[in-house]
Amino acid sequence: MQSLFSFCVLLFATLVSAISTTGDRLLVILDDVADKASYSKFLGDLESRGFNIAFETPKSETLSLFRLGERAYDHVLFLPCKSKGLGPNLTPNVLLQFINADGNILLTLSSGNATPSSLVSLLAELDIQLPIDRTGLVVDHFNYDAANAADLHDVLLLPPPGSVRPDVKDFFSAGTDASKEVLAFPRGVGVALGGGELLTPIVRAPRTAYSYNPKEQAEVVDEVFAAGEQLALVSAMQARNSARLTVVGSAEMLQDGWFDVEVKKVGGQAAKTFNREFAKRVSGWTFQEIGVLRVNWIEHHLNEAGASNESNPEIYRIKNDVTYTISLSEWSWSAWTAFKVPTNDLLQLEFSMLSPFHRLPLALDAAHSSPEAAAYTASFTVPDQHGIFNFKVNYKRPFLTNVEEKNTVSVRHMAHDEWPRSYAISGAWPWIAGIAATITGWLGFCALWMYSAPTDKKKESKKTQ
Amino acid sequence: MRFLQPFASALLLLAAGTAQAASSWGFDEGSVSVAAKKGSEAVREKINQKTPLSKPVELGSADALKVILTAKDNGKAKRPHQAFVVLKDQESGLEAPFLFTVKESGKAVAQISQKDIPVQLLLSTKPLKASVVIASFGSAQGLNTPVFDVSIKLDANAPPPSYEKPLRYGQKEEIRHTFKAGPQSPPKVISLFFVLAVLATVPALLVSWVLLGGNVDHLTKAIGAAPLSHASFFGSIVAMEFVFFLYYTSWNLFQVVPVIVVVGVVTVFSGTKALGEVQTRRLAGEL
Structure with missing residues (x-):
């Protein structure tokens, strides 16, 4: 009876979470609910994969990640917010609690908006460093989109990410034709990852890329936050409880405008962006649909x-x-x-x-x-x-x-009684022979003691005399 | 002939210009020098963007490496946005960027000493590859070219910088338990020799008894006097040894104890009679 009941519960559970192993309640946090129009393809993809999406702004008073001590949502997606902080409902502490309660977070940054201090503190807690002053822009004068950023070089074109290490499973690489697909990374923020084993870069910046502050270093970079491959554009953190947090440096790369569009590499080759598939995989990984x-x-x-x-x-x-x-x-x-x-x-x-x-x-x-x-x-x-x-x-x-x-x-x-018997050990043979000799001697002595007749009467009489 | 020379070089420049439609960054008047901190004369070598130096530049622990160049956009001195010297470990591919301080005129200076270089690169066994990256916004093509190698000479008197590799999740080294060596027996020949030596004591004992006058002549007499007692007493002694033999081969303690009790009782009761009979013989002077 009990097994039937648990089977039913299991069946029910599989029907409910047909998509993610941890749940389908997704909360999207964005400044203005109208902003979601520019992410319609990305959010539509998520919805078609079975997520129940709720939208909230950080200012909303009803916003709470927990209800009666349980998670109210399974996953949270942060889209860029203009506000400096995220209010009392999304403090770094609450977000860490959410991760500790097996909640997953997909966090997007944008160089246009300074990152809210709450998220900066959360990332600092996880040993992910953001550029100083919470703002930065990644440029690469060698791998930019010649069609859309010929002058500013702030739309990076990257090859689809490969495996981080030869022994690590590759979830994010391109499909059949890697050479024709590129990942567009428009106006993004790069982060520097700490040395911890929980952090893994998904996409690193090219060797010639660097991050600078467009407000203060417009003329020349006199100080660099991070450059080259030290700069992680998309990075992943998986906590010890397997909750996941992904930092996507450029929120814009998830927008409709960069899904499956033609871009032009510096050399002049036109290519299609891989962003839609990449967005699916990054969100799928974060929300526990793969791996x-x-x-x-x-x-x-x-x-x-x-x-x-x-x-x-x-x-x-x-x-x-x-x-x-x-x-x-x-x-x-x-x-x-x-x-x-x-x-x-x-x-x-x-x-x-x-x-x-x-x-x-x-x-x-x-x-x-x-x-x-x-x-x-x-x-x-x-x-x-x-x-x-x-x-x-x-x-x-x-x-x-x-x-x-x-x-x-x-x-x-x-x-x-599990050891080998002593007769099987050749070194014990003399001792066994010794026991046999003793037994024979003992029996012989008994017989001699009881049945021996005196032989020399003279000796005997001498003694008695 | 002489008046043709400037004309020819101008022609060459023109040809180069048409070949390279887009403008591109480059540098001029480049040099790399290594000076010990306290004013000793610097080793200075010219660098250019076409061919890297053939010999690596040596950087000692107290030295400062200085790279000087003038950045140029299509031959015109100009300040680029990005001007880096990038040191690269040839084995691991790790890179460390060092920034040039660039003036409005395009004159750029970068200074590197050992304490600025990350430990991972300091410990590299091969010379570090230094390349110059000069690029900026706009359509001008950036420059990223290797210019020289740096071989690091660590301070022989100071302990080498230590660096602990960060923990990474991955497969670990295989471990197979080493078992203790089992007990060993001496060669069988030796065991057999001592077996024979031990067994030889039995005939030796019997023979010496016989020589000393031992016999069993009174057996008939004893049996005649107390047949049941003698048979069962001697029989029980033999049976006791047989029980011990069974205990050695197959029985356990719970099987052995009751049988020992039975045999022991027989021994005690028959023994009093049998040994009593032996005593009468002794008292009679027959023993």
Whole structure:
């Protein structure tokens, strides 16, 4: 009965969140609700993917990210605001609480508007530095759009982003023809990322780009906030609870005017912007529509001939041969798919007590995999150390939600009857022979003591005399 | 012939101008110099935008590297918006920009010393590639060209700058547990030798008993006097050893204890009689 009930709940849950794994309530915060017209394609795409979009201005008194202590929205999208602060409902503290409550934030900046101090503080908290004076403009005199910014060079044309590292899954790269597609980044703000492992740049600036303050450094740059690849144009932060925050440096790149339009590279080649697809992927990633991992089940058992094949026993013996299997799925836009570990990367299993004794790669187990779930397995010998051990899979990678699974088992000593018998040990043979000799001697002595007849009567009589 | 020369160079300039329709940035009167802080003479080398210096410039720990040039837009001295010297680590591709201080006349000076260079670049094993980037708004094409290499000479007396790589999520090193070496036995030949040595004591013992006059001649007498007691007493001693043998091979303690109790009771009761009979013989002087 209970399982039927939970099945119904599960079915209901999948029907409700057909799009994002965490929910479909999206709050868009913008200065003037009329501004949403210029983002109609982007917001329309979001709506068509199943999001329920609510619009609010920061000044609105009814605006609250929490209701009765629970999140009122699953995702928040910040579009540029002219106001200096965002009011008491969107303080950095509230936004951090929202992230801590598994809420996702997509944050857009614009060089036209100074970033609200609330967002600056939030980003500073996450070790994302904005240019000084909350404003900056990224220009590149080598990779600009010759059609729209021939003079000011403030519309950057970038190749579609590639993989950050060879072992990181690539969610944002272009489709079939990368050479013909470019990403337009008009009038944006670049940020500098701190050294933390939670931050990952999605799009970096080209090597010749730099950020300057158009008000004070119109003539010449005498001080540079960041330049080249140190400047992140679109960056991602995934918290330890897998909540996501993305900073898009240019809100304008999400506007209708830059979706699928023709731009002209400096060399004179015309190209189409990749912005619409990129916007879909960035928002999809932020709102947990891609790159979400789920652990379906974990199983471990003895891998010895003739041993019981009980699943997930709580105790093993030292030097037992054990097999561990974990099944993982990845949510990809609308369905759970089998999670495939990126090439050059490994899913690793640790068998640890305080520190890992084994750290082994898990290999794909085709027999237990299906199109919806991939099973990964590893077999190994339990170390010759008794104690409380954990099977631990700690798979944290940029752009994928964190997987941290710990299964605790006891590892016991050898029992007294599990050792090899002494006759099997050649070094024990003299001792066994010694016992046999003692027994024979003892029986012989008993017989001699009881049944021996006196032989020398003379000796005996001498003694008595 | 001599009067033709200026004419020829003007012609060349014209040709260059037509070949390059759009104007472009460049620099002139460029030089790089390295001076030790306290006024010793500087090593000065001319640089140009076409060919980078063949030899790397050495930068010591107390030295200051100075790059001087005049920025030009199509041959005319002008102030660009962007004028950087970019140092690049050839291995990692990391870059650090250094800004020129540019005057209205296009004269630009950049000064770099070791303390300005990020640690990651200081620790580079290969010379750093320095390139000059000069560009500005408008249609003029920017210049981004390598001009010289810098090899960093760290202070041999000071500890080298340390740099801890930031943590990145990724796969970790594989660990395989090293098992303790198992117990070992000596060669079987040695074991067998000592087995024989131990077993040899049994015949030695029996033979020495016989030589000392040991015998079992009174067996018939004893059996005759107390047949049941003697049989069961000696039998129970043998049985006790057999129980121990079974305990060694297959039985557990719970199987062994009741049997030992039974055998022990038999030993005690039959033993009093049997040993009593032995005592009568001894008292009779027959032992």
